[in-house]
Amino acid sequence: MSQQSDRVNREVASSFFESSHARFEEEMQDGLDTLNIIVIGRVSSGKSSLINALLGKVRKNSLFKVRAESGVTQKVQCLRLNDRVRLIDSPGLDDVRADHSSITRKFLERVDVGILVVDGSSDARQKQHLDDLRRQCAHVFVVFNKIDEYDKWQPIVLERVIAQWKQDLGVETIYPTCAFGYDPEVNYAMQLDIRGVDVLRADIESLLQQRWQDIVNARAFSETRTAILDIIAKAMVKLAEQALKPQSSPYILGTLAIAVTEIQHLFHGKTPSGAETRKIMALLASGEPCAWGFLWVGGSSPHLSLDIPTTRDAIADGLAMLLTLVEMLRQQVKFTQGNGEAELARHLNTVVTSLTETTPDKWQERSFWLGLLPTLLEPTQVI
Ligand SMILES: Nc1nc2c(ncn2[C@@H]2O[C@H](COP(=O)(O)OP(=O)(O)OP(=O)(O)O)[C@@H](O)[C@H]2O)c(=O)[nH]1
Numbered sequence: 297m298s299q300q301s302d303r304v305n306r307e308v309a310s311s312f313f314e315s316s317h318a319r320f321e322e323e324m325q326d327g328l329d330t331l332n333i334i335v336i337g338r339v340s341s342g343k344s345s346l347i348n349a350l351l352g353k354v355r356k357n358s359l360f361k362v363r364a365e366s367g368v369t370q371k372v373q374c375l376r377l378n379d380r381v382r383l384i385d386s387p388g389l390d391d392v393r394a395d396h397s398s399i400t401r402k403f404l405e406r407v408d409v410g411i412l413v414v415d416g417s418s419d420a421r422q423k424q425h426l427d428d429l430r431r432q433c434a435h436v437f438v439v440f441n442k443i444d445e446y447d448k449w450q451p452i453v454l455e456r457v458i459a460q461w462k463q464d465l466g467v468e469t470i471y472p473t474c475a476f477g478y479d480p481e482v483n484y485a486m487q488l489d490i491r492g493v494d495v496l497r498a499d500i501e502s503l504l505q506q507r508w509q510d511i512v513n514a515r516a517f518s519e520t521r522t523a524i525l526d527i528i529a530k531a532m533v534k535l536a537e538q539a540l541k542p543q544s545s546p547y548i549l550g551t552l553a554i555a556v557t558e559i560q561h562l563f564h565g566k567t568p569s570g571a572e573t574r575k576i577m578a579l580l581a582s583g584e585p586c587a588w589g590f591l592w593v594g595g596s597s598p599h600l601s602l603d604i605p606t607t608r609d610a611i612a613d614g615l616a617m618l619l620t621l622v623e624m625l626r627q628q629v630k631f632t633q634g635n636g637e638a639e640l641a642r643h644l645n646t647v648v649t650s651l652t653e654t655t656p657d658k659w660q661e662r663s664f665w666l667g668l669l670p671t672l673l674e675p676t677q678v679i
């Protein structure tokens with residue numbers, strides 16, 4: 297990890313639960329710059345109470361509304377804690393699922409860390425919710441709230457209930473918590489009863505300290521990923537059509553240049569100059585001089601068109617180049633001589649294998665590329 301991202305991550309962790317500048321947002325403005333944590337769970341399981349406890353609030357200054365009746369939190373509520381973290385409270389799970397509004401959808405698309413709150417005796421149906429969250433999030437914490445309800449039993453009862461939850465959900469760790477006392481209508485003699493929240497908070501902080509940058513980068517990439525797939529698939533179809541015709545070299549080069557420019561634009565938000573694009577292409581092509589040489593000789597002749605193996609090489613080179621470009625931009629690697637060569641060779645290897653296994657007529661089909669590309673572009677698993 298670089299010194300700079302280390303510093304950023306430490307800042308995140310130290311300021312994570314610091315809520316003095318926290319503000320509620322009506323809509324997720326963009327959600328790309330912050331790590332977004334959602335608290336989700338059955339109605340009245342104590343989600344809003346848990347967030348208040350995580351933020352170190354007492355009854356008087358609590359931020360999220362808590363009541364004994366069910367359905368208190370009616371819509372997704374987003375609290376921007378600071379520059380780096382958003383904390384999202386949600387209504388009961390069935391209400392979240394029923395709510396198809398674009399605001400809720402936007403929130404749910406942008407969550408990175410999930411906190412699933414469960415309570416009472418184990419309910420295997422919650423596994424579905426956990427799986428859904430896992431698909432969306434880099435990490436999910438499972439919290440078993442309202443442990444005070446087991447105070448009247450021997451400790452073994454609570455242990456057994458938690459063990460059953462672990463088994464039904466298929467998880468190794470469950471955080472037992474109590475977040476009682478935020479309801480303003482609670483009997484005035486009752487004190488706040490907060491337990492287990494410190495352990496959960498410390499583990500969230502530790503996750504942020506280690507992974508904040510990676511998690512935010514991975515989500516940002518997954519958002520541009522669809523656009524990248526589209527650009528590369530389009531370029532490959534064109535390349536396959538062009539490569540089989542005489543004098544195809546300038547067209548192939550032009551198609552690749554357009555794709556390189558579009559991908560650069562996606563990452564940097566601005567169109568690169570022609571010189572920049574040419575430099576990148578030359579650097580990436582220099583890793584495979586032989587294949588490119590054949591391509592230019594064959595593809596420049598007015599009389600010859602490329603044979604199938606050369607066409608395949610031309611397509612493979614182009615694709616490996618674009619995949620390497622994406623990888624280098626993701627990892628913010630500088631485009632200098634030698635950088636990316638190993639990546640290029642690796643991609644070329646996989647790409648040639650995939651193409652050898654298919655018939656050339658497939659190469660002109662967009663659906664073929666959209667089927668193949670996701671496996672080649674799989675983002676690094678965050679956790
Ligand atoms: N005994 C006990 N009660 C709790 C605990 N946490 C929350 N409660 C109570 O459970 C009720 C619901 O709490 P909320 O925090 O509003 O629960 P929620 O999941 O946000 O509820 P909705 O927004 O309606 O889905 C309130 O009466 C809380 O005081 C706990 O740890 N123990």
Ligand SMILES: [Mg+2]
Pocket residue numbers: 343344345361368369385386387
């Ligand atoms: Mg609530």
